[in-house]
Amino acid sequence: MSTPMLEIRDLHVAIEEKEILKGVNLTVPAGEVHAIMGRNGSGKSTLSYAIAGRAGYDITSGDVLLDGKSILEMAPDERAAEGLFLAFQYPIEIPGVATMTFLKAAMNAQRKSRGEEEMTTPEFMKAVRVASDDLSINKDMLKRALNVGFSGGEKKRAEVLQMALLEPKMCVMDETDSGLDIDALQVVSEGVNRLRGPKRSMLIITHYQRLLNHIVPDRVHVFSDGQVVESGGKDLALELEAKGYANFDSAKGAA
Amino acid sequence: MNQQQAPTLTVAEKTLQAQLIAAGTSEAANQFGKYGLPTRRVEAYHYTDLKNLVRDVPAIVSNGEVAHPTPKFSLTDAFEVPMINGDVPSVGDTPDGIIVAHMDGSGLSERDDVLVRLNRALSTKSVMVRLEGNVQPVVHFKRHINGEAAHVVSSLMLDVAAGTEVTVLETFEGSDEAHMANYSTRINLGAGAKFTHITIDQSSKKATHFHTMEYAIGADVELRNLVVNSGASLSRTQMFGRFEGEGTHANLSGLNLVDDGQHCDITMDMTHTVENTSAQELFKSVVRNRAKAIFQGRIVVESQAQKTDAKMMAQGLMLTEGAQILTKPELEIFADDVQCGHGCTCGELDADTLFYLMSRGIPKAEASSMLIRAFVQELLDPITDEELNSKLSTIVSDWLELGEANAS
Numbered sequence: 322m323s324t325p326m327l328e329i330r331d332l333h334v335a336i337e338e339k340e341i342l343k344g345v346n347l348t349v350p351a352g353e354v355h356a357i358m359g360r361n362g363s364g365k366s367t368l369s370y371a372i373a374g375r376a377g378y379d380i381t382s383g384d385v386l387l388d389g390k391s392i393l394e395m396a397p398d399e400r401a402a403e404g405l406f407l408a409f410q411y412p413i414e415i416p417g418v419a420t421m422t423f424l425k426a427a428m429n430a431q432r433k434s435r436g437e438e439e440m441t442t443p444e445f446m447k448a449v450r451v452a453s454d455d456l457s458i459n460k461d462m463l464k465r466a467l468n469v470g471f472s473g474g475e476k477k478r479a480e481v482l483q484m485a486l487l488e489p490k491m492c493v494m495d496e497t498d499s500g501l502d503i504d505a506l507q508v509v510s511e512g513v514n515r516l517r518g519p520k521r522s523m524l525i526i527t528h529y530q531r532l533l534n535h536i537v538p539d540r541v542h543v544f545s546d547g548q549v550v551e552s553g554g555k556d557l558a559l560e561l562e563a564k565g566y567a568n569f570d571s572a573k574g575a576a
Numbered sequence: 577m578n579q580q581q582a583p584t585l586t587v588a589e590k591t592l593q594a595q596l597i598a599a600g601t602s603e604a605a606n607q608f609g610k611y612g613l614p615t616r617r618v619e620a621y622h623y624t625d626l627k628n629l630v631r632d633v634p635a636i637v638s639n640g641e642v643a644h645p646t647p648k649f650s651l652t653d654a655f656e657v658p659m660i661n662g663d664v665p666s667v668g669d670t671p672d673g674i675i676v677a678h679m680d681g682s683g684l685s686e687r688d689d690v691l692v693r694l695n696r697a698l699s700t701k702s703v704m705v706r707l708e709g710n711v712q713p714v715v716h717f718k719r720h721i722n723g724e725a726a727h728v729v730s731s732l733m734l735d736v737a738a739g740t741e742v743t744v745l746e747t748f749e750g751s752d753e754a755h756m757a758n759y760s761t762r763i764n765l766g767a768g769a770k771f772t773h774i775t776i777d778q779s780s781k782k783a784t785h786f787h788t789m790e791y792a793i794g795a796d797v798e799l800r801n802l803v804v805n806s807g808a809s810l811s812r813t814q815m816f817g818r819f820e821g822e823g824t825h826a827n828l829s830g831l832n833l834v835d836d837g838q839h840c841d842i843t844m845d846m847t848h849t850v851e852n853t854s855a856q857e858l859f860k861s862v863v864r865n866r867a868k869a870i871f872q873g874r875i876v877v878e879s880q881a882q883k884t885d886a887k888m889m890a891q892g893l894m895l896t897e898g899a900q901i902l903t904k905p906e907l908e909i910f911a912d913d914v915q916c917g918h919g920c921t922c923g924e925l926d927a928d929t930l931f932y933l934m935s936r937g938i939p940k941a942e943a944s945s946m947l948i949r950a951f952v953q954e955l956l957d958p959i960t961d962e963e964l965n966s967k968l969s970t971i972v973s974d975w976l977e978l979g980e981a982n983a984s
């Protein structure tokens with residue numbers, strides 16, 4: 322069997338001594354798209370932050386492997402250089418940092434870590450133009466400070482733009498669909514689908530089955546109280562929609 | 577000041593006293609003997625205890641070597657007035673609207689402040705410059721200390737005629753020695769003047785840098801200033817000003833870039849004496865390693881100065897352990913129909929913001945630099961002269977690079 326793109330082994334994470342993740346096991350093979358659904362506060366964002374390396378997330382046991390390599394000792398920028406990307410549930414506004422300056426810094430930082438030359442300005446401009454056209458991103462938005470004054474939907478689109486430009490091999494998207502109107506959902510989903518490929522995997526956290534009509538997942542995982550309690554094919558999302566989370570909580574309890 | 581025992585003078589104070597006596601200013605020498613340098617018990621020097629901080633006073637130098645040193649900061653198209661070792665320059669032909677002359681003594685008015693008293697007592701002459709009309713190139717005063725460690729006392733007086741529009745740049749630099757500089761700049765702003773004043777201290781990291789600015793501000797003036805400090809081991813920049821004509825607006829600002837061992841103080845004291853004047857004061861400090869930045873700001877609104885609108889803000893970034901930022905805002909308001917306020921925010925770089933940038937592959941040092949640059953940008957944005965703006969940016973970048981280099 323080939324190396325999975327992401328392998329989470331019995332991951333336990335505590336925040337300020339409180340255990341939030343209680344033994345997460347999850348494997349995303351190369352080229353697959355997996356979805357995580359779970360009720361509010363079940364620990365989905367905690368999982369995404371722990372994978373990305375945010376400070377204050379105490380990994381008490383377990384491991385996270387990206388393309389076969391443990392990343393838990395790496396700083397967030399090193400994980401990104403290894404090909405990890407997290408689309409934030411709540412993207413951060415950064416006054417004083419121009420969006421374009423930021424995009425260029427991020428793209429060049431990653432190139433540098435791969436030992437590649439920096440992009441020329443025309444190359445960079447072209448890459449941004451193409452990617453933003455694909456996502457119907459308004460040019461004026463790119464002239465502003467990063468995420469500052471962006472609407473909820475614009476912020477999510479900007480996250481996907483970054484993802485497209487950085488070409489990660491593992492994309493974790495934390496509720497990228499929330500805050501998007503119906504048309505935007507369509508555009509963003511198409512953008513995400515374009516990024517699908519045999520060398521790129523995705524972990525999509527969402528509350529809405531609707532997104533999974535657009536981005537059809539290979540597998541769906543149900544998250545409850547810091548654990549994956551059920552996994553199945555794309556129809557699991559429909560089942561969840563119909564039955565609610567309660568059945569799955571008890572399923573685990575009985576196991 | 578209350579009656580008190582004459583203090584025991586430190587070595588540095590004795591040297592200063594001897595210099596005052598040698599300059600034939602016996603009254604100043606007597607007064608200095610009575611109080612010496614201020615300690616932390618003197619309110620205005622609470623955070624900058626000169627008695628403790630000033631260890632050595634080098635010999636007075638007044639006639640500089642004539643050689644013009646290569647400056648760290650220069651503009652391609654400026655009218656330059658070199659003031660080397662406090663000397664009054666000969667500048668040859670001057671562009672339209674600029675007259676350079678000399679006068680005896682210091683340009684500063686009398687004030688109960690030790691640096692002002694020393695400047696007044698020890699400045700034998702001042703450079704006097706009259707600016708009139710639409711003065712085109714930036715007028716750049718290159719204040720520089722050459723040679724071995726020297727105590728330089730230097731005075732500049734600017735008379736800005738009514739309706740004049742001009743940008744004045746003062747740079748403070750010198751050889752890499754433990755100089756002590758006591759600079760002054762007195763500025764009279766005529767009605768309707770549009771005046772931009774930028775001062776940049778990049779003197780030796782061994783030096784002590786004192787600079788007192790005094791503004792007398794007429795009616796309908798637009799004044800913008802920016803003080804940038806990235807030199808000296810000990811510096812104190814004082815800004816005194818009086819709003820004396822209605823309809824004036826001032827943007828006063830400063831940036832302290834402070835690193836290991838440096839102590840950098842900006843003290844501002846502005847008095848609104850007439851109706852309808854406004855001021856926005858924004859002072860920022862970035863401090864790393866064991867170093868100290870200080871901002872003291874006082875706004876006085878006299879009883880007749882109704883409709884004064886004055887907002888003062890101090891912001892600081894402490895980049896490492898041991899970095900200190902001390903701020904003291906004071907409002908003294910004697911009029912009832914005014915809008916005055918002050919605010920202060922000091923802290924570290926925001927951890928969530930850093931994480932966001934790093935999660936995109938930007939290494940921590942670079943991410944920090946981006947955020948520091950963003951923090952500072954607000955001060956540079958209003959400087960419309962492109963070359964000046966970009967060279968100010970370079971000072972910030974150089975400072976950041978030095979930090980990154982030392983950290984790795």
Ligand SMILES: Nc1ncnc2c1ncn2[C@@H]1O[C@H](COP(=O)(O)OP(=O)(O)OP(=O)(O)O)[C@@H](O)[C@H]1O
Pocket residue numbers: 336337341359360361362363364365366367368410
């Ligand atoms: N910094 C923190 N300090 C204390 N508790 C925290 C912290 N961050 C998260 N938690 C707690 O951890 C639990 C999981 O939160 P998390 O944000 O991971 O949930 P989620 O599944 O993403 O929820 P949602 O669907 O609402 O986004 C919650 O109970 C939350 O209150």
Ligand SMILES: [Mg+2]
Pocket residue numbers: 365366367410495
């Ligand atoms: Mg969440």
